[in-house]
Amino acid sequence: MIPAAFDYHRPADLAGAVRLLAEHGDEALVVAGGHSLIPMMKLRMAQPGHLVDLRAIESLRGVRVEGGTVTIGAMTTQAEVIASGPLVDACPILREAALQIADPQIRNLGTVGGNAANGDPGNDLPAVMLALDARYTLEGAGGRREVAAREYYEGAFATAREDGEILTAIRFEAPPAGHGCAYEKQKRKVGDYATAAAAVILARSGGTCTHASIALTNLADRPLLAAEAGAALAGTAAGEAEIAAACAAAQAIAEPVSDGRGSAAFRTRLTGVIVRRAIERALATAA
Amino acid sequence: MTHMHVNLKVNGREVEVRAEPRTLLIHLLREHLDLTGPHIGCDTGHCGACTVDLDGRSVKSCMVFAAQVQGAEVTTIEGIAGDGGAPHPLQEAFREHHGLQCGYCTPGMIVRAWRLLEENPDPDEEAIRYGISGNLCRCTGYQNIVKAIRAAADEMNAARETEQ
Structure with missing residues (x-):
């Protein structure tokens, strides 16, 4: 499969990339790791006249953990996240989720920013970012702005990012020390998107679950924050009744389609199962 | 842009290839450099038959453009032997x-x-x-x-x- 011809650009800095996008308008697309865009180009579902490759822009790489605030450069690869000690210590759910994306070769090129930015409902990191209440930095010719991950996803491949903007960084407050977390993903095989997946981050103090965020992957045309599911646990002892209520609340907002991974009814039912597993494991890991 | 000159190091040897930016690395290796060890399997990034080493990392060479390997170091199966x-x-x-x-x-x-x-x-x-x-x-x-x-x-x- 040969993609349509394009002009290739490798700007050395962000300003150069923004300028190229402004200059070429909707003829131009940004490529990060390429593992979403290049398959689309090979199928000719994407035919950019200009490809703006972000790989040479050093300022988009790397992870910083400073006083509880985590900043991940958009071009940081999924493999780098898995290997980043400070990030894994502060927020282990990111490593756990990244390890379930595709396979080792893909994670060597696939980036955090690409996975979060493009709005593919099958991507794993968006739900984690919803659970973390992360903020995305978008930069374009009009300047820089921040959008909450919870406001970013509008539908399949439809996001709050405007043409000409680049997602440059993701920032969030690390969950408190001793928090519990889990990313449970059911998939048919290595490399597949989730049949259903859930991210759970919670904190406990004494016998009380003081906070819980729950988000879902590939169970609608966008990642879903299961706010009522989280609320069902927060402020309770997170016993059997509350867990069941949280699972029911998550299942109630799932709107999966029937596809090769299963019928809509099966995937809806699976939502409750996977959320339960994630909650139970998160509770077990909480200090 | 029709063609570009891509300079890279393959199996320890500096090479220059004239190719379109859209040429996939697997095609650059097999058709321009006659390195037919890496195979084309699925052409969709799933099967791994085209796996090569790119700057010290395993990648699937059907998912990388020639333009992206400017200045890179690539090792294929042909470069593994002693x-x-x-x-x-x-x-x-x-x-x-x-x-x-x-x-x-x-x-x-x-x-x-x-x-x-x-x-x-x-x-x-x-x-x-x-x-x-x-x-x-x-x-x-x-x-x-x-x-x-x-x-x-x-x-x-x-x-x-x-x-x-």
Whole structure:
């Protein structure tokens, strides 16, 4: 499969990339790791006249953990996240989720920013970012702005990012020390998107679950924050009744389609199962 | 842009290739440089038959454009063997342990295993299986591939100890 011809650009800095996008308008697309865009180009579902490759822009790489605030450069690869000690210590759910994306070769090129930015409902990191209440930095010719991950996803491949903007960084407050977390993903095989997946981050103090965020992957045309599911646990002892209520609340907002991974009814039912597993494991890991 | 000059290092040799930016790395290797070890399997980034080493990382060369490897270092199965063409311990072990039947996945499998053993010289079975999870084999059922990689690790570790 040969993609349509394009002009290739490798700007050395962000300003150069923004300028190229402004200059070429909707003829131009940004490529990060390429593992979403290049398959689309090979199928000719994407035919950019200009490809703006972000790989040479050093300022988009790397992870910083400073006083509880985590900043991940958009071009940081999924493999780098898995290997980043400070990030894994502060927020282990990111490593756990990244390890379930595709396979080792893909994670060597696939980036955090690409996975979060493009709005593919099958991507794993968006739900984690919803659970973390992360903020995305978008930069374009009009300047820089921040959008909450919870406001970013509008539908399949439809996001709050405007043409000409680049997602440059993701920032969030690390969950408190001793928090519990889990990313449970059911998939048919290595490399597949989730049949259903859930991210759970919670904190406990004494016998009380003081906070819980729950988000879902590939169970609608966008990642879903299961706010009522989280609320069902927060402020309770997170016993059997509350867990069941949280699972029911998550299942109630799932709107999966029937596809090769299963019928809509099966995937809806699976939502409750996977959320339960994630909650139970998160509770077990909480200090 | 119709064509561009791409300069890169392949198997230790500096090369210059005139190619369209949209040329995929797998085609650049096979058709421009006659390195037909890396195979085209699925052409969709799933099967791993086209796996090569790019700047010290295993990648699927059907998912990288020629334009993106400007200045890069690439190693293919042709660059794995030792001096004088002596088989690499991984190649020996795949032969010895029947780690291949039809052989189609083997170049990608060995190049991936080569990097895996660089990253982790003493992987257990789980680490090997996880490490090659991006490489599909439809013949062997993987058992003998895992045995071969483990045997090669032992061989390479023993050789390192002897050197020291």
